[in-house]
Structures are given as structure tokens and as C-alpha cells.
Amino acid sequence: MDLGLTGEEVAFRDEVREFLDAELTPDLRRAQRLNPSFFSEPEVNRRWNRALHDRGWVAPAYPVEDGGTGWSPTESYIFATELAKAGAPLLQGQGLRMVGPVLLKYGTEEQKQRLLPGILTGDEYWCQGFSEPGAGSDLASLKTRAVREGDEYVINGSKIWTSHAHFADKIFCLVRTADTPRRQDGISFVVFDMDLPGITIQPIITMDGQHEVNQVFFDNVRIPANNRIGPENKGWEVAKYLLEFERGSVHGPFLRATLNTALKVAQSKQDGNGNALDNSYVLNRLSQISSDLDAYQMMELGMVATLQAGRNPGVAASIAKLRGSEIRQALSETVTDILGPEALRFHTPRPLSALDIEDPVEQAKAIATPKYLTERVHTIFGGASEVQLTIIGRSVLSEAS
DSSP, rough: OOOOOOOHHHHHHHHHHHHHHHOOOOHHHHHHOOOOOOSOOOHHHHHHHHHHHHHOOHHHHHHHHGGGOOOOOOHHHHHHHHHHHHHHOOOHIIIIIIHHHHHHHOOOOHHHHHHHHHHHHSSSOOOEOOOOOOOOSSGGGGOOOOEETTTEEEEEEEEEEETTTTSEEEEEEEEOOOOOEEEGEEEEEEEEEETTEEEEEEEOOOSSOOEEEEEEEEEEEEEEEEGGSSSSTTHHHHHHHHHHHHHTOHHHHHHHHHHHHOOOHHHHOOEEEEGGGSSHHHHHHHHHHHHHHHHHHHHHHHHHHHHHTTOOTHHHHHHHHHHHHHHHHHHHHHHHHHHHHOOOOOOSOOOOOOOOOOOOOHHHHHHHHHHHHGGGGGGGTSSHOOOHHHHHHHHHHHHHH
16 A cells, blocks of 8 residues: 555645635634534535535545546545645535435436435435434334335334434435334335424434434325335345445544644643643543554555455444544543543533634633533444444454354
């Protein structure tokens, strides 16, 4: 694996930097610095999504004919690195990184023409309807049911932990369309509008003070049958394909930017003996995280090289999900440890970008506690760490046999 950049790649990096200097406005950077969540605020998301779309850079992984860039995996990684260094908002992934790739692989031409434009522009905001009360990590036990009536499905049931459902225009959803001996065989993948009669959204305020997730109820919700993506009762295959994209996303550059912020916070924390980096505990913690992150980014680069060679990274996506989640949590824990009682600021008005704080280090301090609480979820959503360990273990045992 060659870690050096070619002349063409250096020129590409410089082009990206010029674009970011011109289009990534101070208020967008500020909104990202004061964002404790994995998701950008919807209006921030729409603005940044539109800027990237207008430049033709919003969906690097898509085929060129479907709105993609035609970049190599290396160029895509360079792009992600420059976004992180510049402090760009993280785009909401349910549309671009989840249902979009599903449509490209399993959707009909009519479905792609109808749904992809709104995903690419960001004008249509999506949410995900997978987990249910009693069906989280054991997703195949889901009970939300879709009954076929002529050219429609009638949906009844409930989904939970549905991020940004209260902002969403559309939802992609797993529903049970048949009772089968093997539970995975009776599931279908459907998409529909969130303003249909019979949909009720109940907010869930999490311990970080955010209204980010919801429970969504479906009471005789009627959707066109042509809103099913892929064959009936084959939605489990579609969902597994989607989760490969969710777990295999590039996060190393953004974690590196978070580590750099943590170092600045440590340097700013003064006592009679110097700053926090003079404390051996803090220095050891940050050094360990830096080493872990070096190894993580090497693994990500290995995945890039695998993709460049036209191969599937396979179980490496689960390893990346597992280790990336753990590094996220280690970073937020260390920052709160460094700040001590100073971390115990809990600003209730949201969004936090409305706070009258301009200094980047003070901004990091202001979101330390909600960010620490928010990061707890990363070892759960997108496949809990225990699930990833099972996938990794099965892969290792399969290779050994």
C-alpha cells in the first residue's frame, strides 16, 4: 500500500481546499464546532448539502451517471480528510449513504428517477425505520406489519429511536409481509412519505438534552405497493446491504480533528503546575488515543486500497465500526476528565450553535457534557459492539476452518 500522494492527487487536494475556502462559510464551521451530535442541524445540513451538490461533489461513491464524481477511493478519502480539517458539517446519512445506495442496487428505474434527485440535492430529508420496542439488535423479530390490499400496503406498528423523524420528509422502513419459519424471510423494505394519514411521532428526549430520536406509530397507513424496494419478503437482504454502507463509512479524518480539538482543550486547562498536558494521566490517555487512531486510520486506508483493487472490504467494515465507536467514546471521556467540574455545563436551549460563544476552545468546553452523553450511543446504533464482535468472530472461525 503506497501512502504517498501522486501529483494528480496533490492537485485534487488543492482543488478541494480552494472550494472549502470559498464555500464553507464561518457560520457553517461554527455550527459544526457547537454540534454535540452525530447529525448536523437540518437547516445546516440542507445548506451544506446544496453547496456540495452544486459543485457535483455530494455523492462520491455513486456512479457518475447517477450523480457521482467518478473519484477513486483514494480521492474520496482525500476529500473526507479535507472536510474534517476544515470543520465541515457532517451530512445526514440516511438519504445519501443509506437509502441512496439501496436504490442504486435494488430500485427500479422509476424509483430511482423519482427518489434520487431529492436525496442528492438534500431537499428531501430521510429517516430510518428499523428498530422497534423489542426488536433492536435482534432486528429480525420486528413486528410492524404491511398487509397487501390491491395496489397498496396497509402498515400498522411502531418504530423507535428514529433519528430526526420530526424533521423528515420520507422514511425507509423494514416491515413484516409474511410469517415464515425463518423470520428474516418474511421482511420487506419500503419507503414512504412521513406526512401520510395515520403516522404519529412521539418525541424522546435523551439524557444529553436533545430531541433527536422519536417513536413513530403507524395506524392503517396506506402506501403504494410500488414503494417497496426489491422483491417482497426479501427486505433482509436489502437491509444487510444498507448496513454495509453505514458501517463502512470513513470516520478517521473526523476523529483526528476531534483529537486535535481535545489537545487544544488540554493546553488551555491551566493550574499551578502548568497545563493539562503536563499531567501524566492526561498525556498517557491522549497518546494512547493517538496511537489507536493511527492504527484505525491505517485500517481505513487498507480498506481504501482494497476498494481500489475492486474487492469488498468484508469484515473490515465491522472492525472499523467497533474500533471507531470505542475511539469516539475515549475522546469524549478524556475531554470531560480534563475539564473536570468545568465540563458540567448543560445548556438546555437547542441548537447549541445559538450560544454566544466564539472561541473554538470555549465552544468545545460548552458541548463537552452533551457530547460525552451523545457518544454513548455509538457502541449501540448501526449494529451494537457485541453484534460486531460476533460478526468478526464468525469470520475468524470460518477462516480457521
